[in-house]
Amino acid sequence: MKEKLKIRKFFLVLLIIMVITGCSTNKNAGTTGDEKGVKAKNGGTLVIVRLSDAENLDHHFMNTINAASITHGKVYEGLVGRDKDSQIKPLLAKSWKQVDDKTWEFKLREDVKFHDGTPFNASAVKTNFNRLLDANVNAPRAGVFKMVNEVKIIDDFTVQFILSEPFSPLLSILASHEGGIISPKTIEKFGKNIINEPNGTGPFSFESWTPGQEIVLVKNDQYFGDKAKVDKVVFKIVPEETTRISMIEAGEAHIAEPLSVTMKDTVEASRTMGVYRSEGFGTEYIGFNYENKPFSDVRVRRAISHAVEMDTIIKGVFNNIGKQANSLLGSQVFGYHKGLKAYEYNLNEAKKLLAEAGYPNGFETTLLTMDAKERINLAEVLQSHLKTIGIDVKIQVMENGAFVEQRNNGDTQMFISSWRNATGDADYNQYNLFHTASKGAAGNTFFYSNKEVDGLIEAARKEEDQEKRQELYETAQELEMEDAVYIPVRVIENLAAISNKVEGFRISAAGYLELNDVSIK
Known part of the structure; x- marks a missing residue:
């Protein structure tokens, strides 16, 4: 009986793949033969299927x-x-x-x-x-x-x-x-409570939020600027990525984001959808909680940094999507340190540092990550890498909202995260991630504190000369790398699956979805 169920499950998965890939090799997000010559028109409901829900809808409290x-x-x-x-x-x-x-x-x-x-x-x-x-x-x-x-x-x-x-x-x-x-x-x-019924001036107004299910916005006909082209936007929460992709194929959704690198080729092979790609301001990284043992010892942090072979991660986990990072600043961000060197792969040095720190046989630790496929894959590769120097890593996978809460509260040892950098200026990265005053929910989830780094960040905020600001940020990044607060992984590339019926969609370098120009064929 079990074997019959396995066979049925296999053929069901095979059927889904055949339906998605079809018989086309078209890899553009533009038009298919069915859509060729069809013009997009105003109106309609845009459906966006997303991995996770918002933690709140109050800009004064939003951390993601x-x-x-x-x-x-x-x-x-x-x-x-x-x-x-x-x-x-x-x-x-x-x-x-x-x-x-x-x-x-x-x-x-x-x-x-x-x-x-x-x-x-x-x-x-x-x-x-x-x-x-x-x-x-x-x-x-x-x-x-x-x-x-x-x-x-x-x-x-x-x-x-x-x-x-x-x-x-x-x-x-x-x-x-x-x-x-x-x-x-x-x-x-x-008042001082979190606002979960947003009320602003923008091209869309808030209609409803069913936590864990969907958020609905409707067109603001009284908008002072260029009005939205669609009548309604529905953000549906669909944790399973294959389901998100299948919903576009079935015409139940128009955009699925984020798109994992593991599903990119499948989407590109589809005749009804394509892949949206753009480089972002942000980066992904492996973080250490500076206050929790054994990561309060810089030798432990440096040892782990030396034990991670990043080339294989970029190729194997991310399929070369998003270039390897050397900092927590993306290369398009003002203040980026082009010449900064991350720790080289060196197992002998890693083992030596661990022994000096009092852990010649390694130790046990927990690595926290959200439930995105590439993050889980990265965690598993890290688990394998660190085993070679005696560190036994337990992987803890959480839904994004719960992950953010636990990370912000400092209930971590190691974690995989990202920082999108909403402004394109180094200050947003440096002050939020590394300044002592930003510990916790404000962004410094490393719980890192270095008075010299604080002083550099504060000086750069006041400096009007952009060349001098650049120098200050470069020095701060060098000190942060010396302290091994994090391991830079890659510069984020925005990826989404987009129906060929959609025109005008983009994701800003900061990572915001831009929908005002979107129309549906």
């Missing part, structure tokens, strides 16, 4: 691009944004100027309303930043704006950001999801 992708640029917007080339552009502010090194002035649009009908104005901006910076609210994203002393209302449509010290990357932070402006009425309703 996964969550921010649902609302940033769709429900919430900031004073400034980024264009397709990642350059800063006006958004809710029509212009700005630096009055002096601590004062930035923004002239606001006068034709904007929130989804609830509340007018957008200077008071709304002040209300947002008052909430974000309120110690009683305890918002984890407050740290990125800690230099803001006051948002001063000059008139109904002019505000000034009064800083405690010069802060060069202010615009880059305002363009990220932390700078999203929430309706004052919603802030009044929720």
